[in-house]
Ligand SMILES: [Fe+2]
């Protein structure tokens with residue numbers, strides 16, 4: 001299948017409030033200086049999970065991935081933007097910590113992984129709904145929500161690689177190697193997702209739907225970037241990664257069932273079918289060799305691993321609740337409808 005040629009560097013999104021407007025305005029100016037002149041934005045009033053803060057954070061993180069077309073690459077390390085990013089992160093992670101709540105001293109990463117590997121046969125989230133009753137239009141919305149992540153799948157977690165050692169590092173890279181197609185560009189999961197988007201009649205461009213998705217879809221990727229970009233949070237990054245791999249296989253099974261029921265194009269089925277098989281193997285590697293080895297090597301990180309797993313749950317549940325609420329009310333879960 002031929003994919004549309006997409007720019008490596010995506011276009012800047014549109015501002016949605018005072019914080020994102022300030023950042024987008026700053027980036028569209030010329031070459032940045034390395035002086036720290038704090039950027040004044042009204043963060044105190046910003047909703048931690050709101051669209052303005054999440055879009056602002058997404059744009060700042062994107063400077064560490066592909067950047068933006070016609071935006072000077074030196075903005076990545078501009079002290080004023082980093083300072084502002086830190087303030088936004090404090091607001092976001094503060095809300096996530098509040099929603100995760102206390103982690104008991106005797107809670108273990110192993111028990112946490114056991115708990116998330118037992119998914120109910122019937123649940124209330126979008127993949128259950130799509131499997132049993134959802135429409136093809138709702139499935140396409142789901143693809144759009146997930147496009148921000150799957151078109152950069154593997155990348156946010158890859159920031160953790162230099163922070164690991166020994167078996168944890170080797171096993172982590174082995175799993176990531178599969179995400180990146182095992183050396184074959186046509187098997188890179190990002191590429192498989194682009195094929196899914198084209199087959200569903202959607203735009204496969206990287207960040208193509210950043211102006212369509214709601215805050216909770218942005219927060220889902222921002223959480224991974226936050227964990228990946230802070231060495232201090234490497235335990236949480238690994239917990240998030242473990243949770244992603246452990247819950248992927250059963251969730252992908254439901255989506256394959258949904259897509260078969262809808263008689264969807266084969267590339268759409270193929271993406272999730274690949275994840276049923278691959279992630280069942282990844283789960284075992286991640287549990288024992290990545291998390292097990294990390295916790296044995298750095299026992300003080302165990303609480304952070306648990307935090308990463310629970311934080312993912314909090315943020316993903318917000319998106320799931322948003323989508324299901326909209327669908328129950330028979331309206332689009334996107335900010336802007338797709339054609
Ligand atoms: Fe994958």
Ligand SMILES: [Fe+2]
Nearest residue numbers: 245278279282
């Ligand atoms: Fe995987």
